Amino acid sequence: MINETIELKQGIKFHKIETNKFKTNLLAIFLNVPLTRQNVTKNALLAAILRRGTNNMPTQEIISKNLEEMYGAGFDCGIEKNGDNQTIKFYLESINDEFLPQKEELLKRSFDILFDIAFNPLVENGKFKEEYVKGEKENLKQIIEGKIDNKGAYAMERCIEEMYKNKAYGLYKYGYIEDLENITSEELYNYYKEVIKTCKIDIFVSGILPKDIEKTVKENENISKLQERKIKLNEEQKDINNEEKTVEESMDVTQGKLVLGLDVTSNMENLSYITMCYNTILGGGANSKMFQNVREKASLAYTVGSNYLKRKQNIIIRAGIEIQNYEKALEIIKKQLEDMKNGNFTEEDIQNAKNLIIATIENIPEEQDTEISYYFGQELAGTNISTKEYEEKIQSVTKDQIIEVAKSVKLNTVYFLRN
């Protein structure tokens, strides 16, 4: 595997990952903007509008026809929170020419289409097409309202919202209905132009690549018209809440959803590697304390585990439990946190956790989107750590370091969704 990054212009980078593991090529464009209440809804709406049509392919139907003609190339776009910033993402996956019934120039066509969608949207009378904006506002409204449909995800989202009240990271990535109503197509188009002029742009490609791929990208009409830019993104805000809070909410559920949001307050070196080990021992898999004690020993839950949000240094514990078991589950979970602080875990637990993390690291080059996400994460963090170095960092974590992290972990919010 060869991985190379080329700066096309200041603020615009092209990353290529050469790999022969797949039948497909995967292309991605990431537009990175600061996460603010003012713009979060607009960003979500942009992702929706851009997929509707371009000046070359003015309707969704024409875009779909083109993709189908390319052996069902898969296109997707969406929005993601990256700490205190946001990324509008565009992906296109198409079959590599080697595996087609006949030769076609699918990779070049894939880039043409993807760039066209991101950088050449359909404009009528100096603004986005009214009809599209109207339709997408309605659709986005339904997506925002649909937040309640997946109860597990909803509970986690709500817990984070409570932990980051009135802060960037507490914003819902799809935005807010009350902000949505006032956005006009002119305003949205002006905002789009501003984004394209100033945002950090990363372009990725993974697959069996021809030698002149860089040239193909550079010479694309939509890329050559982009200007260089000075990047402005939010610095990560980190402040610790000292007050623990408990939030309960009622909905029509038979199973209660318990979510605990924790702050990792340590500033030690290599913190994220150590916390990864901590989190895996706590709630990372079938060997974890959560799984063993909440599910296996107490039979309290079917799903239980924890996630580590590296960018914000939070750990989120989640459990689906019977409503009357709330107190009992909470008590057992808190006991596990105490056990971690007191060093009640073995060298074997640590090695198991490391094995699990290393398996995840080794999996990175085995999936195209995972590999792109990994290098994009490195790009955002301004680091350049190979998967091999990453493994070494994990291997070098010690028990004392994990205890130190455990002692720095503070409960921030307990959220419970009940009936």
Place this chain on the structure above:
Amino acid sequence: MKLIESTRIKEKAYIEKLENGLTVIIIPKENTKKKYVIWGTHFGSIDNRFIMPKTNEEVFVPDGVAHFLEHKMFEQENGKNSLDVLMSLGVDANAYTTNNHTAYLFETTNNFYEALDELMDYVQHPYFTDENVEKEKGIIAQEIGMYDDDPGWQLYMNALDCMYKENAIKIDIAGTVESISKIDKDVLYKCYNTFYNPSNMALVVCGEFNPEEILQEIKNRIVEKENQAEIKRIYPESEKGINKKYKETKMQVSKPIFLIGFKDETLGKDKIKKHIAIEILMNMLVGKSSAFYKNMYDEGLLLAPLDMDYEYTDNYAHVMLTGQSKNPKKVQEELLKEMNNLKQNMDSQYFERIKKKVYGDYVVEYNSVADIARMFLSDYFKGVNSFDYIEQYNEVSIEYTKEILKEIFDEKNCIMSVVNIK
């Protein structure tokens, strides 16, 4: 070993039937570090009535027993749980139960043979006690509770109820809290001894392997068991026609979700070709570039294309189109209209374009060792060879597809299940 091949996508597979009856399928995959093993038994939620080959005894088992057995297989006599052992090797291990099979699997980049030891050991050594069976009931009850809250699952179960009066597919995979309360260790052993015989199982490996070597490694880990006669499974007679046209339930969802189904009554008929034609038809009818989707999107009745699925075994087969809309009835009306239009006039360019798309969908499956191995296993239990989807692709003509359209997409076999806003 028998070799099967797909030259178009440059993949091959080796198949061997061992003396004890176990089928082994090896799909060597170069350039990948990840290895995947899946061991399945042809035993799923629909198998609740059968005749044991050894004693000729007819047995009825409580609903949810295949799934319960899956949960209990990990428990070992030495007090260890095999899932924990595999996880501690850094191996991603899991198991699942479907309507017609149960599978145990792991994928890994390291410690492959240690993990294979563990997998093959626990699948061949059940350990059920009154105590460990009792304890599992609490965990499974929570899992059932999770499904009860899942609108998608309720939608699916109600759709089956519309299509079938009596069919084993209507049994909930996990059973009910009531049915699992009747499960004890004797029932589990009875099912284990019947269905976990090698002759009823298949093992699929995918990754960078030398076929001869990995086959030998598998043989070395086999516990000798007698190759038993075929298990007679008793299912309700498959009935003609549907049970009811429509079923609705209310749950807390932001917008109604719906499933439009077509019952396929041509069971067992050229499975692969028919399946490819149905994939093409579903895409032509409701896919992203269909007139139907454009209209529904413009009218604000659909936000995203419908999910399309065709499920089949020898006992049931149906098309399922799932989506979310504020007006499901209107969506169904429009779909039926579109279906009749397509019957009148199928544009050959449109057909060819969608056919290319479906080809791409099949090729993408070969990106991951996990997808490949799972596909080969589930296709094996359906009695088909996965490569045939690529190889028979060219044989699906527009004329054939039109025939399938008339046969399967028939208004009188169309049902709808809706989960409405509470």
